[in-house]
Amino acid sequence: MTDALAPIDSEEFAALMRAVGPFEPAPRLAVGVSGGPDSLALALLAADWVRARHGSLSALIVDHGLRPEAGDEARLTRAWLHARGIQGEILRWEGAKPTSGIPAHARDARYRLLLERCRRMGIVHLLLGHHAFDQTETVLMRLFGGSGIEGLAGILPIRYTPLTRMVRPLLPIDPARLRATLTARGQAWLEDPTNADQAYTRARFRRALSAFPEAMGIRDELARLRASAVQATEGLDAAIDDGFARCCEIDRLGFAWVDEDALATVPEEVAWRLLARVLCGIGGTTWPAATSSVRALRGRILSRAGRPSGSLGRCRLLRRDRRLLICRERRHLPAAVAVEGGETVLWDGRFLVRIPPRRWLGGSRYRLMPAPQEVWRRPQVPAVEPALSRVPMEARVSLPVLMGESGEAILPQAMPPDGCQLKDASPPRLAIAFSPRRALKGTGRFLAVGQSRIMLWEEALPAVLAVSGEPAGSGAEQEEQREY
Incomplete structure (x- = not known):
């Protein structure tokens, strides 16, 4: 059994990376680094991992510009990385900053900057430093927010974008072990004061979780809830994949045909999720259309009387001989x-x-x-x-x-x-x-x-x-x- 405060060694980290593979023989990775203990430990561990495989690592440091000291902290983080032989680059969030919803806007800007830089460098794998406590907080927040089964599955270890895999190998790891890893290497780190700022929702949930005695096992219960949600989500995914094979044709030129008779044989909870995915993919959106709208669309398709034609989720819907054509609508296409x-x-x-x-x-x-x-x-x-x-x-x-x-x-x-x-x-x-x-x-x-x-x-x-x-x-x- 692993010591709760033991540093992470190369063998354990290699196992964590195998769980989020595949990687090319000489991997080229990028890692998002804030200077905090989690991402900094990930950068040091990943640097050792790629060197052993004759690969390369680029550390990307986002300066959000939200605090006066942010620029100095980004430069200090880069200096720490350079001292360890890791190439670091600072990405700045330029322009006016929001006055509300700051964490969400900052997260979106951070991912946009990181993914854009990965695209420009031709790097497929972007490592992120989320850990086990981040996972627990996310599940609790979604539980209180009334999330469905997919939301309770928490943070995915791998998220796929068209050219980049966003990879989180540290999700099983207690953050205390990441601090122990840095301490064992003699590496200092930064503490972001906003992580404890009770003005932010996640910080309030973090404080609430810390108030429970460890003996109550709240984190263990949330982990079990998440495991059940993951299992249920995997079952749904398998059913949706089967539904795709039965009733959908996705063309390489970006449109889809849905066989209405075949869709009628797909269970309701699977069918509307299937339609939501098709709409999201064909429409090129990040998030699916509202659940109520997609459920209503399924009802119109199967009612025979209603016409499913129209638009939803940036998609145009047209009935053609018991098949539904789903294609991108012409509105809001990119300018020349x-x-x-x-x-x-x-x-x-x-x-x-x-x-x-x-x-x-x-x-x-x-x-x-x-x-x-x-x-x-x-x-x-x-x-x-x-x-x-x-x-x-x-x-x-x-x-x-x-x-x-x-x-x-x-x-x-x-x-x-x-x-x-x-x-x-x-x-x-x-x-x-x-x-x-x-x-x-x-x-x-x-x-x-x-x-x-x-x-x-x-x-x-x-x-x-x-x-x-x-x-x-x-x-x-x-x-x-x-x-x-």
Whole structure:
């Protein structure tokens, strides 16, 4: 049995990392570091882990600018890391700061900065320092907030985004052991005063938990509740995956067909969750539509009398011969932006778009934009990309295209499922991969749609690495990566 205050050694940390794999043979990792004991211990442990595997680690320090001393603390943290041979970089949250909901806004800004930097560096794995007490607090907060079974499953050890895995290997670990790890290494750390500020909800729950005697076993009870919720969620995920196979077709060009008769055979609690995931993925949103709205949609689909047509969650819904077409609605699509060539872009929260190299574009100036309807009416379109002929017009107009100054259009083509580059062609093509922000499968193990099935993230890791770019120093030209 592990000593409750024992430092974490390399063997134990290797086991924690195996639980959140896979990783490439020479892993390239990033770690978010605040200077607090949890993330700092994670950075030191991860640095040893990657060195043993001939990999690399980049420490990303976010300066939120919310306290006068924040900048000095970020620089001190970077100095500590450099002294340990860890490359550190400070990311600053620029612009006006909110006056309310500060923790949520700061969290969103932090993740945005971290993920954007990972994309630019071509790093697939972002480590975060959440631990066992963070997990307990989250479950308690969600319990009091009336969360459903998925919420009571707490913090996921892995969260998948189109190009990055957000990995939390320390979730099983008592934070006292992280402090012990730093103490054993002679490493100081920072204490953030906002962690104890009772103006914030999490701090109040943290204080309430600490008021219970350890003998009462409150944390153990919450851990058991979470374990039950995880088990139930896994069962729901398996049922939803089965429902996908029975009644959904997800196309690589970002639209879906739902067989209404097959949907009627899916249990209600599974069916509305399935629809919520489809809407979230096709709409490119981070969070699903309101539960009541999705339940009502299922009712309209199955009532036969009601028309499910309309819009929900940035999606357009159209009934076609006992099948429901779900595609991105045209409202609120990204504005046109100028491109130089060679970039990789996350567009509309749905597609990874690889802009053709500059040599393909010649001297013309192009803009990346939603496809104008008249482009698809040109007679040469089916000859340029036969696969587009299967795409309903309602879905085509939500696809990205490159439009030239003289009205010429470079049309999209689904990127090969293995992530390989499209070969040089004339005319050039715009390679896109359907990679929504929110998972369509399981607890997030979804990257892109293969030719006839949904690919698991683990299966698609080589494709992710191919899209993300070659490691620095390989001699390969690094692509710029942005999000629109």
